[in-house]
Amino acid sequence: MSSNIQRKRVRKSPADRRMEIVDAAAAIALAEGLEGITLRRIGEQLGVRPGLISHYFPAVEDLVAEAFGTAAGTELDTLLPMDRAAGTPTEHLARFFSLATGTAYDDISRLWINARHLSRYRPVLRDRVGHQEAMWRGRLESLIREGVDRGEFRTDDPHVTTIQILVVIDGLGAHANIHTGDRPDAVTRMAVTTAERELGLESGTLLDHTGALGTEGGQLSGTDPADVDAAPGD
Numbered sequence: 001m002s003s004n005i006q007r008k009r010v011r012k013s014p015a016d017r018r019m020e021i022v023d024a025a026a027a028i029a030l031a032e033g034l035e036g037i038t039l040r041r042i043g044e045q046l047g048v049r050p051g052l053i054s055h056y057f058p059a060v061e062d063l064v065a066e067a068f069g070t071a072a073g074t075e076l077d078t079l080l081p082m083d084r085a086a087g088t089p090t091e092h093l094a095r096f097f098s099l100a101t102g103t104a105y106d107d108i109s110r111l112w113i114n115a116r117h118l119s120r121y122r123p124v125l126r127d128r129v130g131h132q133e134a135m136w137r138g139r140l141e142s143l144i145r146e147g148v149d150r151g152e153f154r155t156d157d158p159h160v161t162t163i164q165i166l167v168v169i170d171g172l173g174a175h176a177n178i179h180t181g182d183r184p185d186a187v188t189r190m191a192v193t194t195a196e197r198e199l200g201l202e203s204g205t206l207l208d209h210t211g212a213l214g215t216e217g218g219q220l221s222g223t224d225p226a227d228v229d230a231a232p233g234d
Helices: 014-032 039-046 050-056 060-079 089-100 103-118 123-149 158-178 190-198
Strands: none
Touching (some): 014 060, 039 060, 060 089, 060 103, 060 123, 089 123, 089 190, 103 123, 158 190
C-alpha cells in the first residue's frame, strides 16, 4: 500500500476565488507596479491557469483597476478608520501622519503615482482613481470637521484645508519616488507643519500626540513595525 496520500483539492467559492485573485494582483501592484498585472503573472502567483483568471476578469483592465482600488482602500482604512470612537480627532490626525508620511508608506505612494499616470490612457482605472481620491478627501475632511466641532481645530474651510494637506502629502510621495537618500527633517515634517498651521495648532502638537492611539490593527500591509517612523514625517 502506497504511503503517499494525495492532498484533496479544496474548491473555493466564486467570491473567495475572486477575492484571492484581486488580493494577489494588489500585492503585485504594490511590489512591481500596475504594469506587472497580467493574467499569466497572476496565474503563476496563485498556481492556476491564466484561463481561470480570465473567467473572473475577461478584461485585464478591470483587474488592474480592482487591484488598485483594493490596495488604496486597504491603506485608507488603515490610516483613517471609519470607527473613531476611541481617541480624539487630534490623536487620530497624529496617528494618520505617523503612518502616512513614514517610509513604510512609500510603496503605496509610488502606486498612486503609477495609477495616476496610467489612468490618462485607461478609462476604467481613471474612474477608480477618481473614486479613491474622493474617498480619501471625504474621510480626512470628516476628521477635520469633527475636530472643528469639538474645538480642537480651527479653520474657516475644512474642505480647502483637507486639499492643502493632501497636496503636500502627494508632493512628498513624488519626492519619495525619486529620492533615494535620507530626507531632511524639514522636508519630512512638511505635511505635519502644514496641518498644524492650517488647523490653528501649536507647533509640535501632532508630534506630541504621536503614539497616543498606537498602531494596533493598523499596521500597513507588508511592513514590519520597526519600519514605521515613530514621529510624523514627510
